[in-house]
Amino acid sequence: xxxxxxxxxxxxxxxxxxxxxxxxxxxxxxxxxxxxxxxxxxxxxxxxxxxxxxxxxxxxxxxxxxxxxxxxxxxxxxxxxxxxxxxxxxxxxxxxxxxxxxxxxxxxxxxxxxxxxxxxxxxxxxxxxxxxxxxxxxxxxxxxxxxxxxxxxxxxx
Numbered sequence: 001x002x003x004x005x006x007x008x009x010x011x012x013x014x015x016x017x018x019x020x021x022x023x024x025x026x027x028x029x030x031x032x033x034x035x036x037x038x039x040x041x042x043x044x045x046x047x048x049x050x051x052x053x054x055x056x057x058x059x060x061x062x063x064x065x066x067x068x069x070x071x072x073x074x075x076x077x078x079x080x081x082x083x084x085x086x087x088x089x090x091x092x093x094x095x096x097x098x099x100x101x102x103x104x105x106x107x108x109x110x111x112x113x114x115x116x117x118x119x120x121x122x123x124x125x126x127x128x129x130x131x132x133x134x135x136x137x138x139x140x141x142x143x144x145x146x147x148x149x150x151x152x153x154x155x156x157x
Contacts, residue, residue, distance in 0.1 A: 001131035001132065004141070005129055006143065007143065007144040007145070008130075008141055009124075009136065009143075009144040010134070010138075010139050010141065011139060012140060015077075016075065016076065016139060017074065017077060017078050017115060017116065018115070018117075018118050019072075019074075019075055019081055019114075020072055020073075021070070022071065023068070023069050024068050024110040024111075025066070026109060026110050027108040030108035033103050034108075034109070036098070037099075040095045040099070041069070043091045047090060047091050054080065054084060055075050055076040055077060055079075055081065055083070056076075056081075057076060057137075057138035057139070058074045059071055059073040059074070074118075074134075074137075074139075078115065078117070081115070118135065121155075123155065124151050124155035125154070126144050126151070127141075
């Protein structure tokens with residue numbers, strides 16, 4: 001991704017949902033479990049990216065070796081996130097069932113997620129000399145100047 005020179009922030013007039021999800025490899029020798037898990041999230045992200053009305057606005061995957069993988073996602077709404085999680089014809093539902101059968105009791109892989117509602121005027125962010133990233137990639141990427149130049153002014157609550 002190209003670097004966008006300068007100082008930018010995000011701007012949105014409607015709420016978005018930040019969904020953080022990840023896994024921790026608890027047993028580095030559990031290769032079959034690691035391989036299964038390494039296929040699940042990429043398949044879901046590909047499916048969501050190809051389905052324009054899925055509600056997922058943007059995502060970024062981060063790996064902290066040797067044990068952690070985190071995916072940062074922004075969604076149009078919590079309802080769309082839940083709809084995807086429960087859709088019987090989407091990748092998540094059967095993969096979740098398979099995880100519960102194969103891996104959840106073994107303790108080889110740990111999983112977690114956190115969900116946050118990001119409301120207009122109730123967030124603050126800045127991006128300097130960065131590619132499009134995070135909330136600004138999911139919403140509107142605007143220069144951090146004028147009334148958006150300082151953190152105290154971007155967070156208006």
